[in-house]
Amino acid sequence: MPRVDIAIVGAGPVGAALAALVAPAGYRVTVIEARTGRSGDARTLALSQSSRDLLETCGAWPAAGATPITEIHVSQKGGPGRTLLRASDAGLPALGYTVSYADVERVLEERLGAMGVEVAYGTPCETIDLAQEAARLRLAGGDVIDASLLVLADGGANARRIPGIAYSEKDYGQVAVTGPVRTDRPHGGRAYERFTNQGPLALLPVGDRFALVWAATPAEGDRLKALPEAQFLAELQARFGDRAGRFVSAGPRASFPLRLRTINSTIALRTAIVGNAAQAMHPIAGQGLNVGLRDARALARLLAGPGNDPGAFATLEAFRAARARDAGRGVAFTDFLVGAFADDRLVPTWGRGVALTALDLFAPARRLLATRMIHGAPSP
Numbered sequence: 001m002p003r004v005d006i007a008i009v010g011a012g013p014v015g016a017a018l019a020a021l022v023a024p025a026g027y028r029v030t031v032i033e034a035r036t037g038r039s040g041d042a043r044t045l046a047l048s049q050s051s052r053d054l055l056e057t058c059g060a061w062p063a064a065g066a067t068p069i070t071e072i073h074v075s076q077k078g079g080p081g082r083t084l085l086r087a088s089d090a091g092l093p094a095l096g097y098t099v100s101y102a103d104v105e106r107v108l109e110e111r112l113g114a115m116g117v118e119v120a121y122g123t124p125c126e127t128i129d130l131a132q133e134a135a136r137l138r139l140a141g142g143d144v145i146d147a148s149l150l151v152l153a154d155g156g157a158n159a160r161r162i163p164g165i166a167y168s169e170k171d172y173g174q175v176a177v178t179g180p181v182r183t184d185r186p187h188g189g190r191a192y193e194r195f196t197n198q199g200p201l202a203l204l205p206v207g208d209r210f211a212l213v214w215a216a217t218p219a220e221g222d223r224l225k226a227l228p229e230a231q232f233l234a235e236l237q238a239r240f241g242d243r244a245g246r247f248v249s250a251g252p253r254a255s256f257p258l259r260l261r262t263i264n265s266t267i268a269l270r271t272a273i274v275g276n277a278a279q280a281m282h283p284i285a286g287q288g289l290n291v292g293l294r295d296a297r298a299l300a301r302l303l304a305g306p307g308n309d310p311g312a313f314a315t316l317e318a319f320r321a322a323r324a325r326d327a328g329r330g331v332a333f334t335d336f337l338v339g340a341f342a343d344d345r346l347v348p349t350w351g352r353g354v355a356l357t358a359l360d361l362f363a364p365a366r367r368l369l370a371t372r373m374i375h376g377a378p379s380p
């Protein structure tokens with residue numbers, strides 16, 4: 001029966017980045033992936049400078065496909081106030097970068113191949129047995145692997161199999177309709193976040209166009225996806241206004257369900273749970289993968305240097321403690337934004353306007369917000 005030091009379930013961006021970070025320390029690492037090949041997922045991700053630094057450390061930053069975000073324009077439909085967050089607020093050349101999920105997946109896969117890290121594609125993990133000496137995984141096809149440390153980076157597919165581990169879920173009753181759109185004006189590196197009573201709408205600069213993320217009810221999402229291009233552009237213009245120019249074309253649209261999911265513990269016997277498997281959040285503030293990559297970095301730091309038992313309780317407990325505050329704040333921040341801008345009873349329209357204007361006028365607050373969005377909350 002194969003025995004490894006670290007078995008990572010899930011070769012999504014968090015699992016693959018973790019494998020690239022820990023393999024140089026000399027551990028025997030194996031990555032188990034349900035997909036038979038690349039997902040080619042079309043979603044656009046806004047990644048912070050600190051996520052870029054981490055992927056560069058892995059040797060897997062998709063530089064050719066990355067677009068810098070130099071400003072973020074935040075406004076609300078039907079209310080006053082707006083804020084412009086600038087890269088200079090954080091003293092950086094860019095607040096973040098847009099990249100495609102597919103590009104991140106590809107460069108990480110290539111990097112793992114070059115490092116000689118085995119990725120077992122098309123082998124979903126089917127059962128998990130945890131014991132003092134090892135975590136035992138059974139894979140589709142019958143293979144069994146014993147690991148000193150099991151890392152679940154599978155987006156939430158397997159943690160429920162572990163006794164005592166449970167998720168809390170909140171369905172936002174929304175989907176994100178995504179797709180490329182063009183305007184008649186250059187974006188100049190500016191991203192837009194526009195809050196409406198029906199849900200937030202974001203435009204992210206990508207190359208010479210934008211990536212649209214439009215939150216809507218599932219029925220509305222289906223309708224928006226099916227609209228002819230001209231009608232879709234007209235509805236988008238009406239919802240978004242003309243601050244980015246006139247919308248002139250839209251590419252293929254996809255939709256993703258939006259829900260918040262948190263876990264009661266990010267560790268179990270010989271197990272650490274990272275990325276979306278630990279916390280899945282609304283994409284409103286572009287935090288999900290950024291938080292997940294910080295999970296990977298924290299765990300990799302604790303595992304630096306071979307010779308130690310990677311699944312030792314002390315290591316796992318240190319990981320839990322290191323990540324609790326930052327991950328909790330990422331979840332709370334995005335959940336607050338969704339509620340605050342959707343529900344006038346929580347924060348009235350004028351109150352949001354005052355907050356946006358105050359933020360715009362008060363540089364230290366903008367700096368703090370930009371720094372938190374880039375680096376997360378510091379560990380206690």
Ligand SMILES: Cc1cc2nc3c(=O)[nH]c(=O)nc-3n(C[C@H](O)[C@H](O)[C@H](O)COP(=O)(O)OP(=O)(O)OC[C@H]3O[C@@H](n4cnc5c(N)ncnc54)[C@H](O)[C@@H]3O)c2cc1C
Nearest residue numbers: 010012013014034046125154155157275276286288289290
């Ligand atoms: C529309 C949208 C926009 C977003 N925008 C942003 C953004 O701008 N910025 C940001 O930071 N985040 C964003 N996110 C969130 C981001 O996509 C996720 O946080 C990120 O993909 C999580 O990565 P992960 O590796 O943890 O999980 P995933 O990407 O879900 O990968 C999990 C992997 O595990 C594999 N797997 C599943 N089950 C099994 C099994 N049984 N055995 C083996 N393998 C298995 C899957 O095939 C997959 O490859 C967005 C999300 C959406 C939906």
